[in-house]
Amino acid sequence: MKKIAVLTSGGDAPGMNAAIRAVVRKAHYHKIDVVGVYYGYEGLYNGKFEPLDLGSVGGIIQRGGTMLYSARFPEFKEEEIQNKAIENLRNQGIDGLVVIGGDGSYRGAMALTEKGFPCVGIPGTIDNDIPGTEYTIGFDTALNTAVEAIDKIRDTATSHENTFIVEVMGRNAGDIALWTGLAAGAETVLIPEEEFEIEDIVARLERSAARGKRHSIIIVAEGVMPGHKLGKILEERTGVQIRVSVLGHMQRGGAPSARDRVLAGRLGAKAVELLLEGKGGRAVGIHNHAVVDYDLKEAYENKHKADVSLYTLSKELSI
Ligand SMILES: Nc1ncnc2c1ncn2[C@@H]1O[C@H](COP(=O)(O)OP(=O)(O)O)[C@@H](O)[C@H]1O
Ligand SMILES: O=P(O)(O)OC[C@H]1O[C@](O)(COP(=O)(O)O)[C@@H](O)[C@@H]1O
Ligand SMILES: [Mg+2]
Numbered sequence: 001m002k003k004i005a006v007l008t009s010g011g012d013a014p015g016m017n018a019a020i021r022a023v024v025r026k027a028h029y030h031k032i033d034v035v036g037v038y039y040g041y042e043g044l045y046n047g048k049f050e051p052l053d054l055g056s057v058g059g060i061i062q063r064g065g066t067m068l069y070s071a072r073f074p075e076f077k078e079e080e081i082q083n084k085a086i087e088n089l090r091n092q093g094i095d096g097l098v099v100i101g102g103d104g105s106y107r108g109a110m111a112l113t114e115k116g117f118p119c120v121g122i123p124g125t126i127d128n129d130i131p132g133t134e135y136t137i138g139f140d141t142a143l144n145t146a147v148e149a150i151d152k153i154r155d156t157a158t159s160h161e162n163t164f165i166v167e168v169m170g171r172n173a174g175d176i177a178l179w180t181g182l183a184a185g186a187e188t189v190l191i192p193e194e195e196f197e198i199e200d201i202v203a204r205l206e207r208s209a210a211r212g213k214r215h216s217i218i219i220v221a222e223g224v225m226p227g228h229k230l231g232k233i234l235e236e237r238t239g240v241q242i243r244v245s246v247l248g249h250m251q252r253g254g255a256p257s258a259r260d261r262v263l264a265g266r267l268g269a270k271a272v273e274l275l276l277e278g279k280g281g282r283a284v285g286i287h288n289h290a291v292v293d294y295d296l297k298e299a300y301e302n303k304h305k306a307d308v309s310l311y312t313l314s315k316e317l318s319i
Contacts, residue, residue, distance in 0.1 A: 003033040004275055005049070005094045008066040009040035009073075009101035009108065012252055013124045013138025015260035016066040019100050021057040022268025023122075028054050030276060035094055039069050040101070041076040041108050044085040049092055061261055064141075064254045070101075076108050086117045096275035098268075100124040100137075103300040110281060110296045118280020120271040121296050122264075126252055129173035131302035132294045133285025137267065140259040142169065142251040143179050149247055150184040150217060157215035157243075163205060165218045165234070167227030167246040174306045176251070177221035182310060187216045187318045190230075192223035193306040202237055204318070266291050 006023045008016045020036070027034045036056075038048040060067055075081050089097065096118045099109040102125035109119035123130040126142035146168050157164050166186075170176045174191020181189030187208055188201050201218065208216050218234075220227050231244040256264070263286065270284045270291045282293045 001032060001095045001276055001278070003035065003092070003094050004096040004098060004272070005035040005037050005089060005092075006052070006068070006098040006100065007037035007040050007044060008068045008070045008124060009099060009105035010070060011102065011125060012066050012070045013126045013136070014064045014141035014252070014254055014256035015137035015264040016100055016124045017060040017063050018256055018261040018264035019122050019124060019137055019268040020052075020066065020068060021061055022265045023098050023272055024052045024057045025054065026269040026272040030272070032272070032276070035092060036068050040071040040073060040105070041085065042071040042073040044088065045073070045076070045081050047088045049088070062255050064256060066100075082108075082111050082115060086112060086115055089117060096120070096280065098122060098271045098275070102127065102136075103130055106130075106283060106296050106299050110300075113281040113296065118275060118278070119296075120274045120280065121283040121299065122267045122271050123283065123285060123299075126176065127170055127173045128175035129170075129304040130283070130285070130299050131304050132283055132299050133287070133292075135263060135286050137260055137264045138252070138256070139175065140263075141254060141257045142176055143183065144257055145251050145254055146176060146180040146247055147183045149245075149250070150180065150186070150219070153245055154184070154215060154217060157217060161214045163216040163218070163240055163242045165220060165227045165231050165242055165244045167220050167222055167244070169247070169251050170221035171223050173223065173304050174221045174311075177219045178306060178310050178314065181219040181314050182317070184217065184219070185318070186219045186314070188218040189311070189314045190218070190220040190224045191306055191311065192221055194308075194311055198233060198237060201234065205234075205238060205240070207319070
């Protein structure tokens with residue numbers, strides 16, 4: 001292997017830049033050239049390639065977003081588009097590709113690998129929803145952003161005796177909601193993986209009010225239902241006015257936490273090692289604090305599971 005490429009795809013995540021930097025630096029350490037592909041799979045198809053030397057990734061470790069930009073490019077499911085992408089890669093003398101993204105991006109990487117072009121996946125998504133790794137790059141930063149926002153909401157909620165619903169990101173996964181709820185001491189946490197009863201939320205609100213609690217915070221993952229919809233349901237049921245805050249894309253931005261930067265460094269380096277060993281079709285991740293690699297397919301064919309013990313704990317700590 002003489003030259004590899006790297007791209008970022010799907011929703012951006014803080015720490016993607018640190019991962020790009022790790023890929024570039026580790027490759028250069030082994031005297032391998034690196035090409036950056038801009039705009040994810042769209043750029044792979046349109047040939048938006050630029051060489052990345054050591055200096056090109058200087059000063060990005062602390063920056064949110066991705067210097068390679070990202071895109072959602074549904075056309076990449078089509079075979080002719082994938083064939084063209086491989087042709088573009090081969091024309092540049094590139095022998096391997098590192099894809100930093102989520103489960104959707106992994107499907108694209110596997111499609112190319114099955115067509116004979118080796119790809120390795122690095123989990124870059126705030127949702128923490130990739131099976132096979134305990135943490136994804138960006139999750140820790142998004143979690144800290146959400147907790148900081150909720151701490152602020154709690155100040156005003158307490159001053160005015162308000163009940164707040166805070167909608168956090170997580171299309172199919174409840175990790176952001178669950179961890180945020182635990183870290184911010186929310187009364188109720190709703191995640192897509194667990195059924196819930198409106199009556200249970202109402203009972204919690206009533207119990208809190210009865211013991212003189214001045215505020216209530218309910219965290220809902222966007223994949224459960226929109227926060228405003230839940231607010232309407234609860235207002236109708238309780239007669240109490242409910243404020244709703246949707247944290248939205250602010251959760252995807254900002255400087256990556258130290259934890260995300262270190263994770264990005266470890267996983268980026270491992271991805272390059274795998275390509276150097278000629279191993280395509282692999283995903284990298286963290287298991288029991290150690291860097292691991294596993295079949296890319298496992299990452300999207302299995303379903304992400306929320307940690308039920310954390311869900312139970314969140315209920316036990318907010319009776
Ligand atoms: N089944 C698939 N086959 C090939 N490429 C795919 C497939 N699913 C997704 N992709 C590519 O990966 C991109 C990112 O996927 P998406 O699900 O939006 O985000 P994420 O990778 O963060 O989960 C898509 O826009 C598309 O270009
Ligand atoms: O801005 P978009 O493209 O609608 O993306 C929103 C989605 O992106 C995410 O932040 C991350 O999802 P992916 O990692 O699958 O891209 C989800 O939590 C959210 O539903
Ligand atoms: Mg995804």
